[in-house]
Amino acid sequence: MDRFRHHRDRLWCEEVPLDVLARRVGTPAYVYSAGTIRDHVRRLRAAFADLDPLVCYAVKANGNLAVLRVLLEEGCGLDIVSGGELARARRLGAPGARIVFSGVGKTRAEMEAGLAAGVRLFNVESEPELDLLEQVATARGQVAPVGIRLNPDVDPRTHRHITTGRRENKFGVDLAAGERLARRAARSPALRLQALQCHIGSQVTSVEPYAEALGRVAALAARLRPEAPDLEWLDMGGGFGVWYRDQAAPGFEAYAAAVRPIVKASGLRLLMEPGRVLVGNAGVLLARVLYEKRGGGKRFVIVDAGMNDLLRPSLYDAYHRVWPATGPPPPPLGEEGAGERADVVGPVCESGDFLARDRALPPVAPGAVLAVFGVGAYGFAMASTYNDRPRPCEVLVDGARYAVVRERETHADLMRLERPDAPFQAVEDRADPEGVA
Ligand code: LLP
Numbered sequence: 001m002d003r004f005r006h007h008r009d010r011l012w013c014e015e016v017p018l019d020v021l022a023r024r025v026g027t028p029a030y031v032y033s034a035g036t037i038r039d040h041v042r043r044l045r046a047a048f049a050d051l052d053p054l055v056c057y058a059v060k061a062n063g064n065l066a067v068l069r070v071l072l073e074e075g076c077g078l079d080i081v082s083g084g085e086l087a088r089a090r091r092l093g094a095p096g097a098r099i100v101f102s103g104v105g106k107t108r109a110e111m112e113a114g115l116a117a118g119v120r121l122f123n124v125e126s127e128p129e130l131d132l133l134e135q136v137a138t139a140r141g142q143v144a145p146v147g148i149r150l151n152p153d154v155d156p157r158t159h160r161h162i163t164t165g166r167r168e169n170k171f172g173v174d175l176a177a178g179e180r181l182a183r184r185a186a187r188s189p190a191l192r193l194q195a196l197q198c199h200i201g202s203q204v205t206s207v208e209p210y211a212e213a214l215g216r217v218a219a220l221a222a223r224l225r226p227e228a229p230d231l232e233w234l235d236m237g238g239g240f241g242v243w244y245r246d247q248a249a250p251g252f253e254a255y256a257a258a259v260r261p262i263v264k265a266s267g268l269r270l271l272m273e274p275g276r277v278l279v280g281n282a283g284v285l286l287a288r289v290l291y292e293k294r295g296g297g298k299r300f301v302i303v304d305a306g307m308n309d310l311l312r313p314s315l316y317d318a319y320h321r322v323w324p325a326t327g328p329p330p331p332p333l334g335e336e337g338a339g340e341r342a343d344v345v346g347p348v349c350e351s352g353d354f355l356a357r358d359r360a361l362p363p364v365a366p367g368a369v370l371a372v373f374g375v376g377a378y379g380f381a382m383a384s385t386y387n388d389r390p391r392p393c394e395v396l397v398d399g400a401r402y403a404v405v406r407e408r409e410t411h412a413d414l415m416r417l418e419r420p421d422a423p424f425q426a427v428e429d430r431a432d433p434e435g436v437a
Helices: 018-025 036-048 063-074 082-091 107-116 126-141 175-189 208-228 252-266 276-282 312-316 411-415
Strands: 004-007 010-013 029-033 054-058 077-081 099-101 122-125 144-149 191-197 233-235 270-271 283-295 298-303 322-324 342-344 354-360 368-371 393-398 401-406
Touching: 010 233, 018 283, 018 393, 018 401, 029 063, 029 276, 029 342, 036 054, 036 063, 036 233, 036 252, 036 276, 036 393, 063 077, 063 082, 063 270, 063 322, 063 393, 063 401, 077 082, 082 099, 082 107, 082 368, 107 126, 122 126, 122 191, 122 233, 126 175, 144 175, 175 191, 175 208, 175 401, 191 208, 191 312, 208 233, 208 252, 276 283, 312 354, 354 401
Parallel strands: 029 393, 054 077, 054 270, 077 099, 099 122, 122 144, 144 191, 191 233, 233 270, 298 342
Antiparallel strands: 004 010, 029 283, 283 298, 283 368, 322 368, 342 354, 393 401
């Protein structure tokens, strides 16, 4: 469900026509619907209402400050994975009590910043990480709140690149090691064991893997409880799926029903870290058609957005709906539209540079605007400047109004940190290990 509609021969984001917006702000442009984001948070909360979860939005999905502000105003907390994401949270004044610090490779500096910000939880993923957190907390005279990220070895049946809860993935620790780490954290005066966490993957479109994983985590929590009086949270991670090609992802109610009995029986509170499901369907990428050409029996529509702007199709073979911003209505989700098949490709010098392949698409003239759907999550967030292409602007629509919430990068921005005339410096002591690191 989202607030993108076809109406009077045009696509609209809320009450703003996308072709007009493209003319105003230029292309390529990411456009987000504030109303859709709010709807998603409210529907998630309603489905889980009786469990009163702490919903920490996964900033990595879309860290734009204006988007984060909408989520914070809806009462969400934030799930962060870097000092950079912490800086964003701080910039908006997000309270530490609503921040969860995740990530498999936190540095000492990131731990220090997290402790200084008073984050609610560090989700720890290995024994050496727990050692370092203990050291850093001791040095600061603080007690670090700890969650242990468990790898429950459950198959979430999603794309192999975004599966995280299998034994062979780099994330978390297995249940036996997790139990050991948890007991250690519970005993340490510098650590407070507050949570057990798992995150099984992303774009998970069945609910059973959640029940299976959380069941294993809850069983461990029950064993630990006598020694861990501060254990308060079951953190189920994120990963809820959205509708890309069809309506394959279940609704919030189905996810809630799957974990409800487990959470209730555990006596713990539920924490979750959804990213994609809150913002994924709240964004489109607008691109303009540059040329159309035919070759090898194929129709290519060449547009001004490429894999550097939207990486998911090239990286994961991800499917995003593409449709012209003016003209006939798009086909219903899951159905094929009318028109000759085409590959929609970008200007980047890679044959892997495409936004969509083999799609029925109505005729489009040069200058026509295409909307690429479902890119509110992991769209701009994964954009790069490859081929020296400035990253697109980001626009937030709210009702009948819009704001450019991140300006389009300029060529000067791309070169801003380069110092072609930087003086060469001698290295004093080549054996100095600090210098090498
Ligand atoms: N919590 C943890 C610990 C995570 O690693 C992630 C995502 C989330 C929460 C949020 O997951 P979500 O609800 O958004 O599925 N770039 C990929 C997705 C990578 C997800 C990484 N971890 C893509 O474009 O599909």
